[in-house]
Amino acid sequence: MGQSIKDKVAVIGVGCTKFGDRFDQSYEDLAVEAAFAAFGDAGIGPERVEAAWLGTYSPYGGNGKASVALADSLRLYGKPITRVENFCATGTDAFRNACMAVASGVYDVALVLGVEKLKDRPTRGIAREGVHPYQGDGVTAPGMFAMSANRYFHRFGGGRETLAKVAVKNHSNGALNPRAHLQINVTEEQVLKAPIISYPFGLYDCCPTTDGAAAAVICRADMARDFRDDYVLVKGLGMAVTSGRPWFDACYEGVGFASTRAAAAEAYRMAGIENPVKEVKLAEVHDCFTWTEISNYEDLGFCEKGQGIHFIGEGRSALSGDLPVNPSGGLKSFGHPIGASGVRMIYEVVTQLREQAGPRQVKNADIGLAHNLGGPGAVACVVVLGQQ
């Protein structure tokens, strides 16, 4: 195995659009808004960007665009732009590839942009149909994750009331966040009485369909101080892909995600983190469904398998807990424009590490984590960021 690139790459600017129903803004409009927010945050103009990575899940006939649209909208002409796609882990994987390119020495300053417009037309491959030939019509994302949630409850206890605590927490955090899609508080009663989407998930257990974009400007760590004093360092990167058909695999235990465990192990190894629940001070995790967040606590090593129901029940992941999870509001409240989500998580973690998160600020935030999960739970990417 290779070497760590811990502390070799810095994040010097981040930007994020308002997430939500953005019918008034085009894909390019969102890209420009997020990118120029990040340029402004880094104190640079676009001419300083030497290379860019674009995270978009569904261009062309889908809901997005690809590299040339980014060149045109940002006038990034004559520079390299790579589109990365990796299901719902697209944004963090775009960030990971950009970090390795900067760490290699080829580029000093790079832009990572995640953009997706999901509201303009029906989205294939998410709720309507599966992404794998083994998955027929009806084997949707809510359906697949719901099967795991039921299996998990059968084995470890918990139920819809447990899930409701996640929804209440993330909506409460999102209500403090002016860029979140759903800035509304919900009660456990509201969550439990909501229409069922796929049992045990009701409406408030599922993330919404959202438009949005987020951006990060990264550079060689040894030149970061030229841009700002409070830059943030990339401590660890990890990624792993498992089977695209876990729900149909006889060996699959159905109570968590091996992809997340492998990605976290790689990221923690690089970052030198031995006890994540003590060392990680906040985490933005992939709560596409409320149960997914509970599984993530366990798969990211914040608690043992089966203990996630207590981790949420005891308030440990609350904004006031010992390891706040999804202080932004998460996918649940902030929204989930697929390719944008991972970069949006990095925006939140950087904002928290710089202690600029206002009413949702986490205390003693020196190490933060972003985690994406995609492709029937098969693709996970973990990014660990830290103060200098």
Next chain:
Amino acid sequence: MGQSIKDKVAVIGVGCTKFGDRFDQSYEDLAVEAAFAAFGDAGIGPERVEAAWLGTYSPYGGNGKASVALADSLRLYGKPITRVENFCATGTDAFRNACMAVASGVYDVALVLGVEKLKDRPTRGIAREGVHPYQGDGVTAPGMFAMSANRYFHRFGGGRETLAKVAVKNHSNGALNPRAHLQINVTEEQVLKAPIISYPFGLYDCCPTTDGAAAAVICRADMARDFRDDYVLVKGLGMAVTSGRPWFDACYEGVGFASTRAAAAEAYRMAGIENPVKEVKLAEVHDCFTWTEISNYEDLGFCEKGQGIHFIGEGRSALSGDLPVNPSGGLKSFGHPIGASGVRMIYEVVTQLREQAGPRQVKNADIGLAHNLGGPGAVACVVVLGQQ
């Protein structure tokens, strides 16, 4: 600007399927065939691969698959797999990202795989419709490149007879290549009498629609000798994106590709190449249409703008010329399964540099180049490889 990664990454294995009508093989079958050919060539098993990059243009509802399909077909479970998409430059850009990741030190050994199945169903975005909202129905790839070819002829001379020389040369080379799609010789008369697709392009001026896969195994250069003595070194990487609407841009001169010029400049700078026509001994370039190859001669610096018609006319790019271009047969004869093409070019350049190309072997092949062009001429990627 950043630093060179010249000589830091080595190619230790390559593999390529037969290109053509592969109705009998699935996407996964082609992926496995190419990957295991490369593993065998490198003398490794798949367990040595620490990370993979997959180049595929059109997964999901299109003709291909994404990262989880690669994990399932190769049993690469628990490892990172990134899908890169960059129009017709997808394959070389996947290779470029893998090289930077290895150069960063994060991975010692990585797999790059390009796969595409274009024959199973009609392909959107290639011949049927444009890829940008500015391009309506009918503004197809043949139509767009034909406009440039006509403009070029108007300005510099040449005509269909010039294009025919490219078709004859590349078919002649491809006829020597057992993996090429169209292993047939054609005469200038046949090319000129073929049905017109989009004037001045007849049928033999256009690359075919093809299935295929190609793979490369790369590693840190300082450990390459552990795998084989005749490994090949990555000398230079360059990539550039220009406008997605060049044909509609009032400033566009219409006689070549600024993207290729910028990508080549970056790759040559990294490789330390000052006089490409002398230093590059063979080139695999993106001949999606015969005219594109003529423009590529100029944009890659093999001759001045407008001199490409003489470069082909004088036989300089022939197998026996001073700078053989597309000794493999090129897209024209070998075929163009989009995401696979760039990796297939790297397969050919490595085979030539190892002097294993048999009847199509180029003499004194110590430096070779692979060049992809995509997205209305807006996306170019150049890879320079060399002997130790």
